[in-house]
Amino acid sequence: MMARRASAAPYLLAYLALLLLAGVSLAFSRAVHWPHWDLVIDLAVATMQGGLVMWVFMHLSETGFQVRLAIGVSLSLLLTLLFLVTADVATRQVQPPAPRPGPSEAFYEH
Amino acid sequence: MHAPELGEQFSDLEHQAAALRFGMWVFVVSEILLFAALFTLYAAYRTMFPSDFRAGVLHNTFAYGTANLFVLLTSGLTAALAVFGARTDRRVFTGVMLSTTAGLGLAFLAIKLTEYGKHIEEGSLPGPWYHYSELPTFGGNRFFTMYWGMTGFHALHLTAGVLVMGWMAVRAFQGRYTARYHVKLEMGSLYWALIDLMWIFLWPILYLS
Amino acid sequence: MSAPAEILAESTPEPDYLSVESGIWSWLNTRDHKRIGVMFLATVTAMFLIGGCFALAMRTELLTPNRTIMDAMTYDRMFTLHGVTMVWLFLVPSIPASFGNFLLPLQIGARDLAFPKLNLMSFYTFVLGAVITFGGMMVGGTDTGWTFYAPYADSTPTDVVPVVVGIFILGMSSIFSGINFIATTHLMRARGLRWGNMPLFVWTIYATSVIMVLATPVLGMALALVGLDHALRLGIFDPAVGGDPVLFQHIFWFYSHPAVYIMILPGMGVISEVVTTFAHRRLSSYVAVAVSTLGIAFVGFLTWGHHMFVSGMSTFDAGVFGVMSMFVAIFSAIKVFTWTGTLYRGQILVRTPLIYFFGFLFLFVFGGMTGVALATQSLDVHWTDTYFVVAHFHFVMVGGSVTAFLAAAHLWFPKMFGRVYNERMGMLTATAVFIGFVLTFFPQFLLGNMGMPRRYYSYPPRFQFLHVLSTGGAWLLGGAVLLAIGNLVVALRWGARASANPWHSRGFEWLTPSPPPKHNFPVTPQLDFSPYDYSMTEEEARARAGAR
Numbered sequence: 001m002m003a004r005r006a007s008a009a010p011y012l013l014a015y016l017a018l019l020l021l022a023g024v025s026l027a028f029s030r031a032v033h034w035p036h037w038d039l040v041i042d043l044a045v046a047t048m049q050g051g052l053v054m055w056v057f058m059h060l061s062e063t064g065f066q067v068r069l070a071i072g073v074s075l076s077l078l079l080t081l082l083f084l085v086t087a088d089v090a091t092r093q094v095q096p097p098a099p100r101p102g103p104s105e106a107f108y109e110h
Numbered sequence: 111m112h113a114p115e116l117g118e119q120f121s122d123l124e125h126q127a128a129a130l131r132f133g134m135w136v137f138v139v140s141e142i143l144l145f146a147a148l149f150t151l152y153a154a155y156r157t158m159f160p161s162d163f164r165a166g167v168l169h170n171t172f173a174y175g176t177a178n179l180f181v182l183l184t185s186g187l188t189a190a191l192a193v194f195g196a197r198t199d200r201r202v203f204t205g206v207m208l209s210t211t212a213g214l215g216l217a218f219l220a221i222k223l224t225e226y227g228k229h230i231e232e233g234s235l236p237g238p239w240y241h242y243s244e245l246p247t248f249g250g251n252r253f254f255t256m257y258w259g260m261t262g263f264h265a266l267h268l269t270a271g272v273l274v275m276g277w278m279a280v281r282a283f284q285g286r287y288t289a290r291y292h293v294k295l296e297m298g299s300l301y302w303a304l305i306d307l308m309w310i311f312l313w314p315i316l317y318l319s
Numbered sequence: 320m321s322a323p324a325e326i327l328a329e330s331t332p333e334p335d336y337l338s339v340e341s342g343i344w345s346w347l348n349t350r351d352h353k354r355i356g357v358m359f360l361a362t363v364t365a366m367f368l369i370g371g372c373f374a375l376a377m378r379t380e381l382l383t384p385n386r387t388i389m390d391a392m393t394y395d396r397m398f399t400l401h402g403v404t405m406v407w408l409f410l411v412p413s414i415p416a417s418f419g420n421f422l423l424p425l426q427i428g429a430r431d432l433a434f435p436k437l438n439l440m441s442f443y444t445f446v447l448g449a450v451i452t453f454g455g456m457m458v459g460g461t462d463t464g465w466t467f468y469a470p471y472a473d474s475t476p477t478d479v480v481p482v483v484v485g486i487f488i489l490g491m492s493s494i495f496s497g498i499n500f501i502a503t504t505h506l507m508r509a510r511g512l513r514w515g516n517m518p519l520f521v522w523t524i525y526a527t528s529v530i531m532v533l534a535t536p537v538l539g540m541a542l543a544l545v546g547l548d549h550a551l552r553l554g555i556f557d558p559a560v561g562g563d564p565v566l567f568q569h570i571f572w573f574y575s576h577p578a579v580y581i582m583i584l585p586g587m588g589v590i591s592e593v594v595t596t597f598a599h600r601r602l603s604s605y606v607a608v609a610v611s612t613l614g615i616a617f618v619g620f621l622t623w624g625h626h627m628f629v630s631g632m633s634t635f636d637a638g639v640f641g642v643m644s645m646f647v648a649i650f651s652a653i654k655v656f657t658w659t660g661t662l663y664r665g666q667i668l669v670r671t672p673l674i675y676f677f678g679f680l681f682l683f684v685f686g687g688m689t690g691v692a693l694a695t696q697s698l699d700v701h702w703t704d705t706y707f708v709v710a711h712f713h714f715v716m717v718g719g720s721v722t723a724f725l726a727a728a729h730l731w732f733p734k735m736f737g738r739v740y741n742e743r744m745g746m747l748t749a750t751a752v753f754i755g756f757v758l759t760f761f762p763q764f765l766l767g768n769m770g771m772p773r774r775y776y777s778y779p780p781r782f783q784f785l786h787v788l789s790t791g792g793a794w795l796l797g798g799a800v801l802l803a804i805g806n807l808v809v810a811l812r813w814g815a816r817a818s819a820n821p822w823h824s825r826g827f828e829w830l831t832p833s834p835p836p837k838h839n840f841p842v843t844p845q846l847d848f849s850p851y852d853y854s855m856t857e858e859e860a861r862a863r864a865g866a867r
Contacts, residue, residue: 057187087636088635090633143534147540237553
């Protein structure tokens, strides 16, 4: 069996790191605000947070290769689905009715 | 003390725990793909209606979402600490951590319902009931339909999680989880962390940017 | 220890799993993977026969260009009933849930699956899902076909919700089984059994389980959303309110294309076992078959868009999917050549399963090659939604999966029930199944190429000759299948007692008595050798497995 953690410190440290990362996300999207990069940065931060949760809270650090492989496969499939469907929408010539211009743009400006 | 039950197909408890833990991981992996479909639809519709989605995100009260993120991150910690407690044979500590997790789950639901109330009031409802006057577009409708779908589905998982956590808390106080055998507790904790994970990704795409 | 050979086979103090307990409750409440496998086998066979009846009703209607026995609406419901029953209630669970359940622990030397209770729950979940799906179709008259394409499924006046709820539940059953099989393969293998020595049927069940666990949730979500669309008019896939129906097709086929491999991979596993058993020879390349199994499972996830070439999908995606689809043919071809190569210089014993193997080989290659043709976009535009596509997937699904299912039923019948079926009848029906099949579906290739669209109620009179041919074939096929299954059912009661290993196979499942005792192996075996090593005698293999 794998070695058991005797201390609660890693959990608390991970928790603090999670809060810190959430702060980073908030700061970028609300204070700094780079229009096109917000989402990318936020998702990158979320990925780091997700990794932390898996590694520490879900004890991924103690599991064998097979669990990590399973996660790797599922995430790659998730990305495949996400990428190919979004690529289809982005590169399609015919799209469903476009949004009517008007209030939405005005709303966004305020 | 309750003696853990050993299935006749296993050689020993360690073997049984390893199988259950691995099986739970496979289930978690399966759940990830369940949410994958929703994330994919979100991404596709966001690609179709970028400005409406942006407007919808900025309209959402990020205080609610962020408060809920804080609640869930904390509950993720307590769920993990429950496992730590079981490993070090602290019966009461484990029970308290599990009840705290369940309590935080309820807090999440309370905040979520308050927010839903606000959405109902302003008419940012899914599909045919959508009549939010500031964003009267297909894109706005799409955003809030996805919003309700994703958060609603997450809330369903969370409700199930609260029940599991409450049930496990009772079992913990009864002393069912010992340092030698507490794999069911680990499985519950894994499920809770999954709920946590989902919100970590829902938060930025629904409340931040 | 005393002589190991006797420990494993001849002297068995434990009663077999069929007679260890009796009474209906001992079956309904069993945790034994073998009994659950048998219950699944009975259920999916019943579904297969019911689905076949719908097919025959449809084919009979198509005897004449206009109304023959039913009106157009009934015809629409009939193809929905046929498709839903065959795909969701028969093909997806067919081999994994029945033979996989029965054989996986036997082939890896385990006492049971990792989670026997979950296994039983999977069975009842399946039954519940089947009842809801089937009841929903019968009462609600669903007419969407088995694919539930939006926006039609959003707005059809017939009931959609019960059917998608039922299939959602069936999906849960599939995921439970998948989790169970994966955990079992990883953690329950007998001492000494390496991945490189695992029986190929186990490899395919494993790959299938991976697909079930990873793809089924996406289908569940697609169906849940289309159900919500229908019930609440959410319009998630409805263009009238800005939704996009093509997105439904994406997430639907993200499951439903890999689902094709859920249906065919276990069949390929069966075929690998059949060919080694009846050629009495190790596979010409074990590694090629094992690796191509995983290859198909993996590439299968990247090809779903070839169902959507004419849906308005972007040309970029269409290109990617078209190319990826052809990779499947490479892996399939590796398998076909390996099987054929295995027969060469084998000591061939011609028995019913081997006849099915020959049928499989021909039909699968034919179906596969037309699949490559269909993956070519320029050709697909011509053939989309015609009988050509219908014939193609029936060649793979019926010619592949059903043939393999019947081969498995004959191959493992002595193992499961300890009886021998009538060999002459078996060979006769196997041949009739093949002839009936070709007669049914070969004309459909011609019809499709001439422009006959699928799911149409009426057609121009010039198509009638081929339609009549196809209907005749369908009745022959139906009769042959019924006789084949009847032959087995009769043998259940009246067949002669089988020896422990009537085919003289080296497969691990044959190391135990037939039918196996409740805990499979009297002594936990040590499996540190290949299940395809015919240089050992049966006794040597038993001795080696029983050695401690």
